[in-house]
Amino acid sequence: MNARTDAIRAGLGRGWIELRNSFTNVQDLWNYFFPTFVLLVAMFFMRGSTVPGTQFSLGARTLPSALAMGLAFGGLLGLAQQLIVDREDGTLLRAKATPNGMLGYLIGKLTMISAVTLIGVAIQLTPALFFLDGLRVAHAGAWLVLAGVMLLGLLATLPLGAVIGSLIENPRNMGVVVLPIMGLVALSGIFYPINGYPGWLQAVAQVFPLYWLGLGMRSALLPDAMSAVELGGSWRHLETVGVLGVWAVLGLLLAPVVLRRMARRESGSRVALRREKALRRPV
Incomplete structure (x- = not known):
């Protein structure tokens, strides 16, 4: 067994440990459950409204789109926040100083963020099934499509999250990223x-992965008749796979380059400088 394999195994173990620890942290639990609760309440009150031109519940139509939003947020923002915080407190520098430490670190973070994101999907989907009608939950094919879209969605968003986290040093600058993503949510047909x-x-919305994630989720969970209210009057499966695949390839090509550049720049003096600036900030 070589050092790289050891690092991968250590990273997987680290990811599961961090996941387990996060479910004993009150703040993490709040972050997991409160947004889900808000979305479930919104969909509960939307269940009596209908999608224009149909008799289908607007709440049921919103559910798969909201699941896509949670997956995109986990991939884009979850990993970015972890990288930024770990750079500031020196965790990343310690990983860099260990042979294959950066590989183990990244595997651990990818494992933890992916698991948290998928658990979030389950937490939101399970109770919604009890008060939303019309979803294709009895079809095995629907679950296969859902699993495929989620996997492709993680591949399309996690590398971009790593890029974002590598480019931003100060956690307080996350608003520079959060605000544009919220704008994309408004454009992408989530609600x-x-x-x-x-x-x-419409053209702008279709450039980014969030719209296609929502479309793919809707194609899995909604009846085929609901494709009539989508752009082009179909689920556009090939386009969904194509656009998400392009984003995945771009991210996987760009992320290693940006991460290596960021790791090379990390040093004890930079960590000390960031820590000194953090201590100077008003409480």
Whole structure:
């Protein structure tokens, strides 16, 4: 067994330990459950409304889109926040000083973030099944499509999250990323179909992975008849796989380059400087 394999095994073990510890942390539990609770309440009150031009529940239509939003947030923001915080407190520098430590560190973070994201999907999906009607939960094919979309979605978003985390040093600068992502949520048809948007806004929404994640989730959980209210009047499976695949390839090509550059720049003096700045901030 070589050193790289040992690092991968250590990373997997570290990821599961961090996952287990996160479920004993009150703040982490709040972050997991409170947004889910808010979305479930919103969908509960939306269940009596219908998608324009149909008799289908707007709440049921929103569920798969909300699941896609949670997955995108976990991939893009979850890993980015972890990298930024670990750079500031020196965790990343300690990993860099260990042979194959960066590989083990990244495997651990990917394991933990992926598991947290998938658990979040389960926490939101399970109770929603009890008050939302019309979902294709009895079809085995629906679950296979759902699993495939989630896997492709993680591949499309996690590398981008690593890039974001490598480029931002200060945790307080996360707003620079959060605000544009919230704007994309508004554009991407998470809570309402985008058919009524101007053509140029529809085009912008379709450039980014969030719209396609939502479309893929909806294709898995909603009846085929609901494809009529989507752009083009179909689920566009090939386009979904294509766009998410392109983002995955771009991220996987770019992330290692950016991560190596960030790791090379890390030093004890940079960590000390960031710590000194953090101590100077007003409480």
